Amino acid sequence: MNLLIAAVGFGIASGAVIALGSLGFTLQFGLSNVLNIAYGAFLTLAVFIGLLLVNANVNPWIAMIVAALVTGLLSVAYYQALIRGLLRRGASLGSLVIATFGVGIALEYIIVSIFGPEVQSYGLQGGGTVNIGDITLSGLQVAVVVLACAIMLGLHLLLTRTTLGRAMRATSVNRTLARSCGIHTERVTQITWFLSGVLAGIAAVALAMVTASFDFTLGSTFLITVIAAAVVGGIGQPYGAMLGGLIIGLTTEISAAFLSPAYRDVIAFALLVAMLLLRPSGILGIQSRRHNVAG
Amino acid sequence: MGLGRIGSGRVLGGVAALVMLAVAGCGSSTTPSTSSQSSAKINFAVVAPMTGSMAMLGHFISDPCFAAVGAFNKAGGVLGHKAGCVLIDDTGDPADAVPNVTKGLSTSSNLVGVIGIDSNVAATVVPIINSAKLPMVSSNGLSFFLNHYYPYFWRMTPPDIAEGAATAIWAHKKGYTKIAIVLQNDVGDTGNLPGILSAMKNEGVKPVANLQIPGDSSSYDSIVNSVRQTNPQIILLSADTQTMATFLSNYKQLNNGNVPEVITTTQVMSPDFFNAITKDLGAQYLASKVNFIGAYLNQQTPQYVAYLDAMNAAKVQNASTVAATGPIGSLYDGMNVEALAMVAAGSTKGSVYDSYIPKVTTARPGAVVVHTFAQGVKELKAGHQIQYVGVVGPVAFDKYHNSNGWYAAFGVSASQQTSQLGSIGPTELSAALK
Amino acid sequence: MSSAERPTVHLAAEHVVAGYGEAPVIKDVSLEVSGGQVYTIVGPNGAGKSTLLKALLGIVRVREGRVVLNGQEITNRPLEHLAHLGVGYVPQSDDVFDTLRVHENLEMGGYILDAKRRAERIEVVLEIFPALKSMLQRYAGTLSGGERKMVAVARVLMPDPTALFLDEPTAGLSPELTRRVLEEQVRVLADLGKAVLIVEQKAEAALKIADHAMVLVTGTVALEGSGQEMRENPEVTEIFLGGGRAPAAPAPS
Numbered sequence: 001m002n003l004l005i006a007a008v009g010f011g012i013a014s015g016a017v018i019a020l021g022s023l024g025f026t027l028q029f030g031l032s033n034v035l036n037i038a039y040g041a042f043l044t045l046a047v048f049i050g051l052l053l054v055n056a057n058v059n060p061w062i063a064m065i066v067a068a069l070v071t072g073l074l075s076v077a078y079y080q081a082l083i084r085g086l087l088r089r090g091a092s093l094g095s096l097v098i099a100t101f102g103v104g105i106a107l108e109y110i111i112v113s114i115f116g117p118e119v120q121s122y123g124l125q126g127g128g129t130v131n132i133g134d135i136t137l138s139g140l141q142v143a144v145v146v147l148a149c150a151i152m153l154g155l156h157l158l159l160t161r162t163t164l165g166r167a168m169r170a171t172s173v174n175r176t177l178a179r180s181c182g183i184h185t186e187r188v189t190q191i192t193w194f195l196s197g198v199l200a201g202i203a204a205v206a207l208a209m210v211t212a213s214f215d216f217t218l219g220s221t222f223l224i225t226v227i228a229a230a231v232v233g234g235i236g237q238p239y240g241a242m243l244g245g246l247i248i249g250l251t252t253e254i255s256a257a258f259l260s261p262a263y264r265d266v267i268a269f270a271l272l273v274a275m276l277l278l279r280p281s282g283i284l285g286i287q288s289r290r291h292n293v294a295g
Numbered sequence: 296m297g298l299g300r301i302g303s304g305r306v307l308g309g310v311a312a313l314v315m316l317a318v319a320g321c322g323s324s325t326t327p328s329t330s331s332q333s334s335a336k337i338n339f340a341v342v343a344p345m346t347g348s349m350a351m352l353g354h355f356i357s358d359p360c361f362a363a364v365g366a367f368n369k370a371g372g373v374l375g376h377k378a379g380c381v382l383i384d385d386t387g388d389p390a391d392a393v394p395n396v397t398k399g400l401s402t403s404s405n406l407v408g409v410i411g412i413d414s415n416v417a418a419t420v421v422p423i424i425n426s427a428k429l430p431m432v433s434s435n436g437l438s439f440f441l442n443h444y445y446p447y448f449w450r451m452t453p454p455d456i457a458e459g460a461a462t463a464i465w466a467h468k469k470g471y472t473k474i475a476i477v478l479q480n481d482v483g484d485t486g487n488l489p490g491i492l493s494a495m496k497n498e499g500v501k502p503v504a505n506l507q508i509p510g511d512s513s514s515y516d517s518i519v520n521s522v523r524q525t526n527p528q529i530i531l532l533s534a535d536t537q538t539m540a541t542f543l544s545n546y547k548q549l550n551n552g553n554v555p556e557v558i559t560t561t562q563v564m565s566p567d568f569f570n571a572i573t574k575d576l577g578a579q580y581l582a583s584k585v586n587f588i589g590a591y592l593n594q595q596t597p598q599y600v601a602y603l604d605a606m607n608a609a610k611v612q613n614a615s616t617v618a619a620t621g622p623i624g625s626l627y628d629g630m631n632v633e634a635l636a637m638v639a640a641g642s643t644k645g646s647v648y649d650s651y652i653p654k655v656t657t658a659r660p661g662a663v664v665v666h667t668f669a670q671g672v673k674e675l676k677a678g679h680q681i682q683y684v685g686v687v688g689p690v691a692f693d694k695y696h697n698s699n700g701w702y703a704a705f706g707v708s709a710s711q712q713t714s715q716l717g718s719i720g721p722t723e724l725s726a727a728l729k
Numbered sequence: 730m731s732s733a734e735r736p737t738v739h740l741a742a743e744h745v746v747a748g749y750g751e752a753p754v755i756k757d758v759s760l761e762v763s764g765g766q767v768y769t770i771v772g773p774n775g776a777g778k779s780t781l782l783k784a785l786l787g788i789v790r791v792r793e794g795r796v797v798l799n800g801q802e803i804t805n806r807p808l809e810h811l812a813h814l815g816v817g818y819v820p821q822s823d824d825v826f827d828t829l830r831v832h833e834n835l836e837m838g839g840y841i842l843d844a845k846r847r848a849e850r851i852e853v854v855l856e857i858f859p860a861l862k863s864m865l866q867r868y869a870g871t872l873s874g875g876e877r878k879m880v881a882v883a884r885v886l887m888p889d890p891t892a893l894f895l896d897e898p899t900a901g902l903s904p905e906l907t908r909r910v911l912e913e914q915v916r917v918l919a920d921l922g923k924a925v926l927i928v929e930q931k932a933e934a935a936l937k938i939a940d941h942a943m944v945l946v947t948g949t950v951a952l953e954g955s956g957q958e959m960r961e962n963p964e965v966t967e968i969f970l971g972g973g974r975a976p977a978a979p980a981p982s
Binding site (some may be wrong): 003006007010013014017117118119120121123127128129136138139141142207211212213214215217218221222226251253254256257260261262264265294 | 351366480508509513520521536538540549567568574
């Protein structure tokens with residue numbers, strides 16, 4: 001069996017989940033210029049909402065949908081209660097990071113006080129092993145890849161074919177101009193935070209499904225990969241997040257197969273740093289003449 | 296023994312996670328720390344991570360201290376002094392451990408001895424405690440202490456290298472020759488590797504795979520894929536619970552549900568691990584395919600009964616499971632050894648009683664074998680020499696103050712009852728480590 | 730609604746005081762502009778021209794005075810409401826959605842319209858700017874300065890606004906392009922019946938198309954009058970030279 005092709009298969013499988021997680025993160029940044037560190041805690045929250053449901057014998061895919069919707073609503077509430085006010089008061093990027101970091105810690109504390117620090121699992125059976133040529137994946141991974149592709153396609157259509165999606169992109173790149181066009185940018189921003197929460201929820205539950213075992217650190221650990229993917233692709237750029245997710249997934253799995261597996265996660269960070277040094281705007285950070293933090 | 300390894304892979308998880316775990320650790324503590332509050336007494340310091348991702352470990356390590364001082368006080372104290380425990384948080388991170396331990400040693404009153412000191416911080420913390428002339432009983436697994444002498448350092452358990460050798464010997468005893476090695480890349484787990492390789496070389500077997508993996512990754516697919524292509528009969532797997540559970544789940548999913556047998560260490564032998572494996576791989580797999588190697592503890596002895604009583608009296612949560620863990624038992628023995636050395640020396644001063652530690656443990660003609668503190672005190676008062684034989688068996692320190700005891704292999708039933716499957720003695724170990 | 734049935738637009742600012750921090754940038758400025766007119770605001774760099782425009786639009790807070798559009802007070806009204814009242818705005822920079830394609834820029838310009846009307850208006854706007862037809866699929870961020878400005882103006886025309894606020898539409902353009910933008914686009918807008926309020930650094934060229942104009946210096950009205958008067962007033966040139974900036978184009982003799 002060809003190890004490289006096998007690793008590419010695994011890379012696509014993990015890249016699909018990273019891309020979903022990264023999409024939610026990058027949408028928040030794109031619309032609100034917030035590096036929302038609490039995103040990691042929202043990922044964890046979604047996983048544990050999913051766990052509650054799975055433990056109550058709810059079908060895991062339904063649990064995923066419910067967890068995603070609840071996380072979406074909490075994400076909007078979080079934006080309304082905290083982020084919006086801070087942005088209005090003109091909080092700096094740095095103080096926003098600190099604030100979201102604080103919320104993340106508090107949220108994780110609440111999660112762990114409710115669910116405990118033990119290792120948890122949805123206890124799903126992998127759905128058998130699927131062989132496609134030299135690629136071997138579990139049935140669950142195949143399902144997750146298909147789901148992720150469908151969601152990304154859906155998001156692509158939303159962003160490019162619908163007025164709402166275009167308004168989201170318009171608000172992201174130039175909020176004042178968007179307002180002058182009559183776009184209710186606040187509402188668009190709320191919808192985006194809902195959507196990013198939903199994406200976080202789906203990504204997190206999918207991750208917990210394929211990872212099998214997790215504890216309350218799942219979100220904060222995964223957040224680093226998510227940020228790396230977002231930055232590699234170009235932060236604030238949805239397609240950058242998709243591409244970044246795939247790149248991080250592929251490089252980590254291929255390097256795990258061919259270099260020492262111990263360096264698996266190092267590669268993600270190395271890419272992150274290299275990208276910041278060589279092309280701070282990320283791979284797809286080219287279309288914007290001005291970075292949207294300005295103005 | 297690598298006590299310091301739990302959760303160290305999570306450092307990548309960010310400070311938030313660390314803070315959380317710290318809080319979690321504190322929240323779930325049932326340790327009766329109030330016993331350290333009264334005055335006019337002597338104190339034993341527990342140096343262990345009390346906050347951070349390894350906070351759980353700190354609470355496990357402090358359990359034998361509270362159990363032992365309870366037994367001391369019940370027997371009238373040590374030389375008439377009531378005894379207590381103070382907790383010094385080494386956080387599991389050497390950078391924080393040094394200032395914390397320095398401060399802890401200088402601000403705690405009437406410190407007479409130290410227990411704990413996990414692998415992650417031992418190399419930096421042991422010299423500090425040594426220069427404070429406080430005898431310390433440790434269960435860290437660093438090979439460093441095999442040939443570095445600190446007069447006040449006493450190690451009650453064999454080092455990681457011996458644990459590694461024991462896992463390989465156990466695989467050999469089970470008749471397997473296609474052996475894969477998968478270790479988490481932290482100091483505690485990789486410390487087992489030289490011992491594993493040495494023992495396998497001794498047996499004339501080469502590992503079919505030898506990989507180190509990062510902890511708490513979201514997927515080990517590529518690693519699992521390269522391991523499964525070597526068709527191992529058994530995997531010597533050492534990692535934290537989540538890493539092992541994820542690795543084995545990935546293996547199951549990519550290998551049509553077939554996962555080879557696993558030998559790991561008692562480090563992960565806890566209900567948390569049992570539940571995780573049961574959920575992902577089934578109770579049958581756990582019961583029939585997973586063995587744990589750890590310090591030998593004979594649960595049938597009277598000293599074990601006394602030890603378990605003391606743990607229960609100290610209100611240790613899950614006392615019977617915690618007590619059955621080798622390093623915890625050895626730390627309890629270490630407490631007894633320190634206290635008996637004080638009684639034998641007639642002093643609680645470290646610089647005085649330190650040299651009495653081998654005098655209460657070494658087997659020699661005329662020495663009365665004792666199994667508890669109370670027995671030892673009685674014999675010493677009667678003018679006899681004593682040899683303490685505790686829950687981990689006889690203690691025999693070499694010139695670097697290492698005591699190489701026995702190892703045992705454990706299994707667990709589908710109903711999560713642990714049982715001992717066999718043992719590996721010092722002779723086998725030293726042959727394997729030549 | 731065709732422009733013939735529409736009541737004549739009328740915009741007035743009355744004693745407006747506005748600014749960002751402690752000291753107001755705009756101090757007691759009044760102006761009036763009606764449909765069919767170009768009102769030009771010129772002044773040296775830092776005079777507060779852009780701030781004045783933003784204050785009238787509610788982007789910068791108005792502290793005193795009021796802004797009235799067609800008899801309705803719009804002082805400090807949220808910007809997104811103004812589009813519905815027929816106000817269009819082209820900022821000085823960031824005047825297009827860089828990461829949106831040209832046709833998407835136009836669609837966002839027509840955000841407040843329904844889909845059918847939006848499609849109709851795109852046709853109308855493309856008739857005004859036929860050159861855009863060939864670049865509809867391009868991202869606005871990749872266009873040249875002149876093309877960008879064309880997209881910006883086409884975008885603002887999408888909802889058929891009645892009052893236009895243009896902030897230095899010729900910034901960064903060559904003298905020839907400047908002339909063409911002002912004369913072939915801005916003037917034409919007024920001739921279509923719209924009220925056009927334009928801020929310009931290039932005084933000479935901008936005054937040429939003005940029906941009415943003011944010179945703003947440090948937030949106050951230094952001079953005011955018809956476009957003709959202002960062009961002929963030697964003080965105007967003096968202010969610009971005194972303010973340290975030469976007129977953008979040499980004065981025609």
